Amino acid sequence: MTNNNNNNNNHKQNNNLIQGFGTRAIHAGQDPDPATGAVIPPISLSTTFTQPSANAHQGYEYTRAANPNRNAFETAIASLEGAEYASAFSSGTAVITAILSILPAGSHLIASDAIYGGTYEAFSKIAIKQGIETTIIDLREPSHLTKLLKPNTKLVWIETPSNPTLRIDDIQAIAKYTHEQDAFLVVDNTFMTPYFQNPLQLGADIVMHSVTKFINGHTDVLMGVAATNRIDLHQELQYIQNFMGGVPSPFECYLARRGLMTLEVRMQRHEQNAFRLADYLLQHPQVTQVHYPGLNSHPQHTLAAKQQKGFGGMLSFTIKGNLNNVNALFQHLSLVKVATSLGGVESLVSSPAYTSHARLSQSLRDTLGITETLIRVSVGIESIEDLLADFKHALENAY
Template sequence: MSPVDLKTTGFGTRAIHAGQEPDPVTQAVIPPISLSTTFKQSAAGVHSGYDYSRSGNPTRNGFETAVAALEGGKYGLGFASGSSVTATIISTLGAGSHLISVNDVYGGTYRYFTKVASKNGVEATFVNLSVAKNIEKHFKPNTKLVWIETPTNPTLCIIDIRAIAEIAHAHGAYLVVDNTFMSPYFQNPLSLGADVVVHSVTKYINGHSDVVMGVAVTSDETLYEKIQFMQNSMGAVPSAFDCYLARRGLMTLEIRMQRHEQNAKTIAAYLEKNEHIEAVIYPGLASHPQHELAKRQQKGFGGMVSFRTKGTLDNVNKMLGHLQYITLAESLGGVESLIEVPAVMTHGSVSPEDRAVLGITDTLVRLSVGIENVEDLINDLKQALDKAYL
């Protein structure tokens, strides 16, 4: 069997075959999980590419290779969680550094920047980047990194990756893009000028709510070596079994994302017409203020929908309590539909004042649309919303 040509194959083919060659000994189509923590050396300091599993593991390497191929990058690095990706990248900056982050950022990232990085001498400035030029006045001589998500979590604001990359590079900073919400299927930030793209693998890439992992991808060899050194030194690496599960999930990413988006579009359109909904936020709707930007830099609109209900948190809780198929839980990107209230769940670590500025109110609801039958999901939302306002 000839090696897969990663430069010419389609997304689905790469998702299945990249980093996934049949076992050279048994010819098993699915390579066995490499659980060994250490590897035999032919002489002192001479090995076949693996010496200790924290530094590198065959199963992890297969997963890293596959994600890098899907993101159009040269190097992939797997981590024990999405948060450990963040911590490891920030650790490369050093004390006395400054970073700029989009203000509407995942609560765990906000917490790390404000409660941990700040104590280690790294200052963070949070900026509304719905308009790219807003970032200009916030650069300092020691600004080394710009961190964005797009769409943002949870208000689904779209950030112009190419414009931010150009400005960051002009100031000598590099750009990191959290691409978790879009997955490599719908968006490839490296092709738009980003230097590093990161994912919480826990979400769409794994796709089955049974693995906690993270990954970083870059084509910059210098950045790769810095992050890899910190990865090995800090040791926040995933287990071989988790890498196996995530690689398995990756095989169906294309068809899963297609169904996530199809369902999300239908549900967003339904919610716009529901009498109990004040506003629907979905980049695939013409009503989204950055719909045209989303069409330019994305290949689709994804499976995340946020909406504002009428009434109060009491109405929201009544709705949540009557849902049958949609599960009240944190996280996103699984095959099952999950719903949450960011103000009191995923973004509880963000101060009330900052939540108010961002529009993360008690009646803002975030829905991760799964791949169930969409008619069942709409019926579930309808009956729960009707009961919430009796």
């Protein structure tokens, strides 16, 4: 059995030194290489590490258990989320799998219905095979939890803002009800990143991210991460990380750590552009609805402003017509690309009804507002005038 005691301390956030977000994003866990003085630590590709004796090691033994590049990334994420611990995985869905693996058979979990399609699949079709009962429901009214929580409820899961309709759940209120049942709360913070929202400070027990998205920010890494202040949950996650083996490669950890260095400035530009685009779309005659929490017209704008530090770079909008008009709009976009995923420096559009949420039933998609004319936009950091011109041209030629 691998001994990770030394590694546990490598992830811990030093709360004695409070620095600005941008400073921590650049420096946390990013010490110069002691052997060469290299400012950027090298990529450590070795799968094994020498040991001074049979019952001791120098912090690293086998790279599935711990790796210098992974530790550097985990330390930075813990710092930015205000967490004691962080555990990186090979993808966001690997994080979901790991958290489900914490639950004993016979457990009950409750999840918001406004979640990523892959998360919905994991809960509705995979968790049941592990003997886990699942309730997926609208949690915009947190008090509904009082009627849903059971003695065997172990986990409540929300994603706020949600993918793709940017719905907001009240983290603090949901955490209160969750903890009354002695369950733990997980918040998917992928859309906001730690720059705009820190769920642990609002009562969440675990915050997770698809690192693939804004955290890395360059559309070239597949990773996930979970952060927590609870040592019991961290130890469970670390055990699963090691013995189920869903860990990211050192190279991906290196790239993700590099991406973090510019997270602050990227998120500022993502948000600036998203505000401008949302305002433009809101006034367009062919657009029937715009989902962006930063708009005063968003039904949960006040709640978003209360629990977030900003509104991010994701929005969605609905256009008049049908799928033919959506495809015509896509075909006339030049700068903006049609692709799945989100959070990169480049702007992307997609049709959630046929991508991220395609496996959900038609009736459920309709209930959630994921219609065939809903378009999700990951607003990049290009020059805003170019983005506005591209959407203007596409909308003019979509009919």
